[in-house]
Amino acid sequence: MKFAFSIIIPVYNRPQEIDELLASLTKQDFSTHFEVLIIEDGSTDSSEEIVSKYESQLDLKYFFKENSGAGASRNFGMQNASGNYFIILDSDVIVPEQYLLEVQNALENNFTDAFGGPDAAHKSFTSLQKAINYSMTSVLTTGGIRGKKQTVGKFQPRSFNLGLSIKAFEKTEGFSKMKNGEDIDLTFRLWENGFETQLIEKAFVYHKRRSTIRQFYKQTFGFGTARPILNKKYPATAKPTYWFPSLFILGLDVSVILAIFGYYQLLFFYGFYFLAIFLDSLFQNKNLYVAFLSMITSLTQFLGYGLGFLESKFYPKKI
Structure with a gap:
């Protein structure tokens, strides 16, 4: 198959990020x-001037539309693209020089109608961004489901770095109206329609994610709220492990209460766990401050996802 790639990038009030992404x-x-x-x-801080800087270097198409969310914007992009294979990127990523070549090589060797790639932290990222990247990708926190091939079975691509054939888009109609978890929802519909997905390990991007603890908490809370909705929509995909962050936070609360009454055993367990995170992050990032922040971002991730999951599970809202 001859590939004609169309790269789709939704953006909302992030012109500086678009500048860095287009430069890459x-x-x-x-x-x-x-x-x-x-x-x-529907941005109020437009990226049009930034985009115009690259018109002589890239085959660019710029569209401005009313605010409807990232999923609908991705669909809009695919509807207006001329390629036969779409690559969807978030605006807060930087693409390594070999990215498109790795995608092409992987698809030529093993074609699938959808793929996902991992993310990593660039050396220019802040210490907090590196810590957040660690928390989102570590085996100790997420089980490595976001890009460690040996830890996953059937791979679920994520929308920050996702590929989709025009055939798969036309059959599934792209992303749903879900605000969170829309990429997982798309994956499940791809599978239902007989399309295969794969992880292309070498097609990674540098992903900035969020810049503050508060933003990261809000993001993970949204991830947590999506899971019970997906479990209800696709019962066969529900797993007991999705309860783990909520149970982790509840267990931490219990351990603190028990410690007040002199029972420290459970609290020691949590202490050893966060020490393991510190040491593992230190080994990976070679930075004491990033390792320290990794404990905070990991706790934030569990707290946000766990509370979001519980709220959505017991106080569901309409999509």
Whole structure:
């Protein structure tokens, strides 16, 4: 199959991020033509001036539309693309020079109608961004489900770095109206329609994620609220492990209460766990401050996801 890649990038009030992402796309070690579609989702801080800087270096299409969310903006981009294979990126990523070449090589060797790639922290990222990246990708926190091939079975692509064939898009109609978990929902519908997914380990991106603890908490809370909705929509995919963050937070509360009455055993367990996170992050990042922040971001991740899961489970809201 000859690939004509269309890169779809929704953006909302993040012109600086688009600047860095487009700059990285101009440096691709890739000789085949590709197009880039920027979908401005009703931003008040427009990226149009930034995008215009790259018109002579990239095949660019810029669209401004009313705010409707990232999922609808991605669909809009795919509907207006001319390629036969769509690559969807978040605006807060930076793409390594070999990215498109790795995607093409992987699809030529093992074609699937959808793929996902991992994310990593760039050396220029802040210490907090590196700590957040650790918490979202570590085996100790997420089981490595976001890009460690040996830890997953059937891979579920994430929308910050996702590929989709035009055939799969036309069959599934793309992303649903879900505000959170829309990429997982798309994966389940892909599987239901007989499409295969794969992880392309070498097609990674540098993913900035969030810049503050508060933003990261809000993001993980949203992830947590999505899971019970997905479990209800696709009962066969529900797993007991999705309860783990909620049970972890409840257990931590219990351990603190028990410690007040002189029973420290459970609290020691949590202490050893966070010490393991500190040491593992230190080994990976070679930075004491990032290792310290990794304990905070990991706790934030459990707290946000766990509380979001419980709220959605027992006080569900309509989508």
